Amino acid sequence: MVIDPDTDLVARAGHGDRAAAQALMARHLPTMLALARRMLAGQAEAEDCVQEAFLKVWTHAARWKPGKAKFETWLYRVTLNQCYDRLRKKPAEPLEAAANVPDGADGPDRGLETAALEAQVSAALAELPERQRAAILLCHYQERGNIEAAEILGISVEALESLLARGRRTLRMKLSHLRDGAM
Amino acid sequence: MGENERMDDAGFTHEILKALPAVTIPAALEARILGDFDRLGMRPGKLAGMLARIGERLWPGVPVWQPASVLAVSLVMGLTAGAFLPSPGSVTPASDLVVVAALDNTLDIDLDRDQ
Numbered sequence: 001m002v003i004d005p006d007t008d009l010v011a012r013a014g015h016g017d018r019a020a021a022q023a024l025m026a027r028h029l030p031t032m033l034a035l036a037r038r039m040l041a042g043q044a045e046a047e048d049c050v051q052e053a054f055l056k057v058w059t060h061a062a063r064w065k066p067g068k069a070k071f072e073t074w075l076y077r078v079t080l081n082q083c084y085d086r087l088r089k090k091p092a093e094p095l096e097a098a099a100n101v102p103d104g105a106d107g108p109d110r111g112l113e114t115a116a117l118e119a120q121v122s123a124a125l126a127e128l129p130e131r132q133r134a135a136i137l138l139c140h141y142q143e144r145g146n147i148e149a150a151e152i153l154g155i156s157v158e159a160l161e162s163l164l165a166r167g168r169r170t171l172r173m174k175l176s177h178l179r180d181g182a183m
Numbered sequence: 184m185g186e187n188e189r190m191d192d193a194g195f196t197h198e199i200l201k202a203l204p205a206v207t208i209p210a211a212l213e214a215r216i217l218g219d220f221d222r223l224g225m226r227p228g229k230l231a232g233m234l235a236r237i238g239e240r241l242w243p244g245v246p247v248w249q250p251a252s253v254l255a256v257s258l259v260m261g262l263t264a265g266a267f268l269p270s271p272g273s274v275t276p277a278s279d280l281v282v283v284a285a286l287d288n289t290l291d292i293d294l295d296r297d298q
Binding site: 043121136172178 | 189191192193195196197199200201202203204205206208209212213215216217219220221223224
């Protein structure tokens with residue numbers, strides 16, 4: 001039996017409890033949006049993707065049966081599927097991140113550095129095949145364990161490790177000039 | 184690829200992704216998501232909520248009034264067509280009479296008339 005911290009909130013949201021829905025959203029929205037933002041080219045698209053994932057939560061919450069899989073695993077799988085759908089409909093625009101220059105709270109130079117780093121990393125990520133990108137983001141950006149990431153992706157741990165190895169290699173080759181620079 | 188190289192790749196990837204700025208969550212997005220929750224009327228047993236969920240399955244991502252309007256317009260068009268247009272299989276009594284009269288007439292051909 002899987003111990004799922006979301007079970008109670010999902011059940012309450014399914015029975016119309018708005019506070020439970022709000023709590024569920026507060027718990028998962030930041031990581032879901034961050035994942036979608038790094039998977040996709042733009043902020044607006046990532047927001048639409050996350051909104052659609054929550055729409056699925058609201059429509060399925062009343063029928064959610066705990067025990068089979070963790071709610072979070074299902075939720076992130078739904079989010080990634082939304083991302084894949086969008087990636088297949090529309091080609092990536094990796095340079096949009098360059099337009100999202102931070103507000104300069106750490107000083108203008110630091111803000112520009114961060115924006116440049118984000119643009120380069122986003123461009124390199126966008127060139128990875130979508131499964132490699134998802135694997136890299138789940139394990140290195142969101143720091144999930146291999147077993148959990150493999151469950152979200154619906155693959156074996158060995159397959160995940162293979163995706164990770166290829167993705168890391170490509171990223172390092174493309175971004176090695178950043179090692180002593182912006183980081 | 185050696186084990187050391189794999190570890191270097193993993194360390195590099197981790198470091199570079201951790202250096203990315205945090206993604207900000209717009210308040211408008213939270214409002215949109217909760218708006219969806221309210222729109223779906225997540226109250227089991229309530230007719231509006233049930234209809235909203237059925238509408239969401241048939242036509243995802245649009246307000247309930249849109250599929251409802253399309254359904255209503257289709258219904259009105261169907262009823263209007265049913266009430267005012269004749270059905271294609273129907274034959275008027277007058278056309279029946281013409282056919283019967285034509286068949287009842289005996290053929291009166293005089294072969295010598297043209298000679």
